[in-house]
Amino acid sequence: MPIAFAQRLNQVETSAIRELFKLLGKPGIISFAGGFPDSAMFDVDGIRAASAAALAQEPGAALQYGATEGYQPLREQLAAFMASKGVQGVAPEGLIVTTGSQQALDLVAKTLIDPGDKVIVEAPTFLATIQCFRLYGADLVGAPIDGDGVQVDRLEQLIAEHRPKLVYLIPTFGNPSGATLSLERRKKVLELAVKYQTVIVEDDPYGDLYFGEAPPPSLLALSSQVPGSRDWLVHCGSLSKVLSPGLRVGWMVAPPELLARAVMCKQFSDAHTSTFAQATAAHYLQAGRMPATLANVRAVYAERAQAMGDALRSELGDAVDFVQPRGGLFVWARLTGAGGALADGNALAKRAIDKGVAFVPGAPFFCGAPDAATLRLSFATADVVRIRDGIARLAQALRA
Incomplete structure (x- = not known):
């Protein structure tokens, strides 16, 4: 007799991105996936x-069980880190440390979502969030975006129509879109939270990875300008993209009642995030090395983003449409079909593998009707030479 699995697993599938990695064993392949x-x-x-400092100065604390809310010196450092970016009024006790920001999203889902609840996400949005929310039974509704992020007029219509349990946004250098919500729209989102008493979840893993001019302040930073909005705002941060994914250090800021329930749910899942990783992160932030680290990664990724944009324009021309990223890790592009070129991202992905280059088709990033002509290209892990070579291969695949 087969094992009877939980019915909620019927709502999700394995990640299309993880499945794609199985195809990347081909020698010499250039991956933008x-x-x-x-x-x-x-x-x-x-x-x-x-x-080393963590082990030398407080080995007992670094290697022992810890508080579910997080290692207190790290909570203090994270509060200071956010304050340096304009966030007012978040005390160390106003945040919890999570095992990456992915766990923060899982805790949001556990504490808020009942089966059948409406949840609004951007279209497109982070694939793992779609999977996570669906696992808890959410009925997802996609809100359209453009180069300035979610279209707030349409978002308000959707909130009024569906009365969602929450709205999930990546306002700054979104994954996969790369879009950045404008300052005007950010304030409007906070006003909508108060007007409709709707929880807004701000996922902000990429906000520090800007090229040139800094993006607008986070929703959390702006919430002090919109009375009452902090009561409806959840902010998820992460050190994964700027320091190390392997440390698995993220954090969540939320209204006290929600935060308390999230702590309870975290106790049930992993007791606490690794104290050794937290102590290491705390000492790193305290040492003051983060500004130089950020300056370095911003410069490198900016050069690679520009190289990818230039190569797409020169190699693919009007067969592809995209907005040059101002930060983050991704170029979000749409195949136009110009000149009879292929306009299907899934079909192109298969051809591209044969040509020795990989990317992620855009369709899985939509919670509803997908735009099959879209694709996500990451410029983070390939140097400029490989980016140019990879885009040239992509052009060959497009016209094969």
């Missing part, structure tokens, strides 16, 4: 020094 930072950018010396 991953959503992770370049390991060559990690500040290994700084992390080594921080871990």
